[in-house]
Amino acid sequence: MxxxxxxxxxxxxxxxxxxxxxxxxxxxxxxxxxxxxxxxxxxxxxxxxxxxxxxxxxxxxxxxxxxxxxxxxxxxxxxxxxxxxxxxxxxxxxxxxxxxxxxDKNSVLTQAFRELREEVEREGLFRTQPLFFCLHLGHILLLEALAYLLIWVYGTGWLQTLLCAVIMATSQAQAGWLQHDFGHLSVFKKSRWNHLLHKFVIGHLKGASANWWNHRHFQHHAKPNIFSKDPDVNMLHTFVLGKTQPVEYGIKKIKYMPYNHQHQYFFLSESQIQTQVQMQISSQVSTICVPVQDLVWSMSYYLRYFTCYTPFYGVFGAVALISFVRFLESHWFVWVTQMNHIPMEIDHEKHEDWLTMQLKATCNIEQSLFNDWFSGHLNFQIEHHLFPTMPRHNYCRVAPLVRKVCEKHGVTYQEKSLWSGFRDVVSSLRESGDLWLDAYLHK
The missing domain is CATH 3.10.120.10 (Cytochrome b5-like heme/steroid binding domain)
Structure with a gap:
């Protein structure tokens, strides 16, 4: 039936x-x-x-x-x-x-994960420390103020402008990680404060829509690296990912791009990936589907920016500066978000249990003070995907528990250096491109 x-x-x-x-x-x-x-x-x-x-x-x-x-x-x-x-x-x-x-979901792994979750709840690892996030917000606001004061005090020379752009891009990247926190979890017991801060960070500090982010990003967590369900692997024919899609494209003689060279043009396309995201944000912010509140928050970002920098650079100069900032931020964003996923398994829906699905789609980057700050603690991608509502300051505490369960049940738990993470993005794109070329020419 x-x-x-x-x-x-x-x-x-x-x-x-x-x-x-x-x-x-x-x-x-x-x-x-x-x-x-x-x-x-x-x-x-x-x-x-x-x-x-x-x-x-x-x-x-x-x-x-x-x-x-x-x-x-x-x-x-x-x-x-x-x-x-x-x-x-x-x-x-x-x-x-x-x-x-x-x-065919694994009943043993399902039970093991649910027991792990119960243990994590007993340990109180879902409880947040509001001070941690308040201090993080404070350091972002300080960066915003520092960028403006640099130009106001020292002028608009090329060196000052370059340094200002780097500071602004750093602020934007860190604001991205913070809004990611507010979007996933309740930092404060009164949810209206959490809701307000999320809109402030993503709207006023990033110029994007909280509603749009929620609807897109939650799909990624629900079905990571699964075609047609995870929007993050929808590359609009710019890249072919994993081992299945390249062969499918090759057999069908699909050639929107020279995919055997995708590991090379990836370096030129990073800003395009982020631009694609920004365009989707803009298109949805500009429609009635996005709440008016989100539109107001987003417009407040651009109003603040142009009010601050137009007097120094003029309208066209201010547009050029924000474009350069977005360019810098996009490279940061793409490398951090893709190093945990592109080298992993990317395929069609297999209806696997939660633990297996998340571990196949994610890997970790080694912990260090720099890696934690640089990635917004998304170097603990495995723990974040298993427990998306867990505050990031507890990832290092839950990681040994997750690793123990994986070792006990023979589940692969991947952790690598930051450099290896970057390198594997390129090598996986090269491998996928070679698979496409072979299928395109011989099948």
């Missing part, structure tokens, strides 16, 4: 919460306009709810027809509160003869 076909007697019990279903029945409801999912063996019909989902339509739809227990726990720091919204959507539960996991 398909998603729109005739319902069975069990399926007609929607809304009464008394149905008993098999995994096969649940999996049938994984299409647009007909979506079910399972959380803790409870079956929910989310068909009408997806459009009102605060995290966006797509992220919840990616789990239609499958078990979403671990994803639900990962994204909702207050699950008891969220379950109030789930209650009206409950249509039944799995039959007692059905296993806890759907498809």
């Amino acid at each position: 398909g998603g729109g076909g005739k319902q069975t007697q069990q399926e007609s019990s929607c809304g009464r919460g008394g149905g008993v279903f098999t995994w096969e029945e649940v999996q049938r409801h994984s299409h647009k306009g007909d979506q079910w999912l399972v959380i803790d063996r409870k079956v929910y019909n989310i068909t009408d709810w997806v459009k009102r989902h605060p995290g966006g339509v797509r992220v919840i739809s990616h789990y239609a027809g499958e078990d979403a227990t671990d994803a639900f726990a990962a994204f909702h720091p207050e699950p008891d509160f969220v379950r109030k919204f789930l209650k009206p959507l409950l249509i039944g539960e799995l039959a007692t003869s059905e296993p806890n996991q759907d498809r």
